[in-house]
Amino acid sequence: MIGERGINLSGGQRQRISVARAIYQETNMVFLDDPFSALDVHLSDHLMQEGILKLLRDDKRTVVLVTHKLQYLPHADWIIAMKDGTVLREGTLKDIQNNDPELYEHWKTLMNRQDQEFEKETISESKTVLERKNLRRAMYSREAQLKTQQDEEEEEEELESDDEDDVSSVFRQRAKLPWGAFLRYLTSGGAPLLLLLILSQLLKHSAMVAIDFWLSEWTSDAYNCTGAAQQPNCSHGNGTQALQGCRILCIYPMVFGLLCCSGIALCFITSLTVEWTGLKTARNVHNNMLKRIVLAPMRYFDTTPLGHILNRFSADTNIMDQVRTV
Structure with a gap:
């Protein structure tokens, strides 16, 4: 072939x-x-x-x-x-x-x-x-010739199976990506952007957890305050504590509003950081790849199919532009 x-x-x-x-x-x-x-x-x-x-x-x-x-x-x-x-x-x-x-x-x-x-x-x-x-x-007699023909057919079948194995091995190598490729992809955008991306992701998820935790505290205190106010035989001290707890409940909406605003801001910052990092990373990867291809020796183009080179600049580049893997 x-x-x-x-x-x-x-x-x-x-x-x-x-x-x-x-x-x-x-x-x-x-x-x-x-x-x-x-x-x-x-x-x-x-x-x-x-x-x-x-x-x-x-x-x-x-x-x-x-x-x-x-x-x-x-x-x-x-x-x-x-x-x-x-x-x-x-x-x-x-x-x-x-x-x-x-x-x-x-x-x-x-x-x-x-x-x-x-x-x-x-x-x-x-x-x-x-x-x-x-x-x-x-x-060689006639039987020996038939035997040689059978051997040649078997050898051809083995060669075909070897070719199929080579093709399948190429596809397997194509399907498996080493972890070093992901690391090079993340670091190609620069260390400051990577640190900002990690920090924004941590702060965003921390804000989401804080909102859930504050809602659980708010609902539990509201339930306790409502139960204490509805007790008919409570003492003066217990009634005073219940009223103080009800006053404390006014703090929860303010803190909840601040947490929601901070969560929205952090989500917006995280989205901008992801898009900015992905755009810069795709640009740097494309420029480095183009530089390597331009400076590659002619031996590389003689031994590498042209379709593989074009796929790097078309399909893989489209994946980096459309699907953010960070």
Whole structure:
């Protein structure tokens, strides 16, 4: 399975795809920057003969080829030899042979050496191919072939299950967030805002508890005062205490009003603090993420799917903007 933009392709596979795109692109000029570096000798020769010479040169298209394969120099119409970023020699192969015979002899020895290596590899590969064919014909029968087919099917099923496990593991990692991520999110807004947020939350809940406690005290004292006033056979002292308790009941509405006002003010301050902290935190996280993405090396973009990067700036940023997790 080929991932997004070929992130799971090897270097040679990527180079083959790039060369194929350049060859089949209908342009008048084609620039090939060392296309044989990640290919073996046979693939390089096949690419030169069937791709560059047959599909490009015969089609009257200009090809600029950068390579260190000197055996392909006779096919070049114009040669530019460079060394340390400067042009060493320029012209056709015959011009270089006439003007700089030493360089031409050096190239010739290298070309002969590369041709010998190519012949050795072709001979060795042909021998190995023949040996493999003979061994297969001698050793493997029809039952063995069926068995190998069954083994290959089992291996394919195992690979598919491994791929599913990899996908599920990715989703599991996506679903689980470490506690350090929440801590970094809270501290990205700044220490003063975080302390103000914690303090406002504590004061708000303390005010709510104080209001409930004051209401319970108020109702209990009112019940005791009402019961004492309704007793017919109470003494003078008890009646006086009941009247004093009834006078004390006038203090409860004032304190209750002050507690309610303070609770409303603390709720308003807490809401403003939450919104302010969430806005500043989302802005800082977005700016830091954008800075990291801009300064990231190209290797990161080659190995990371583009959808994952876009989700960080779209879905996750929307969650931080719409849903306050503080």
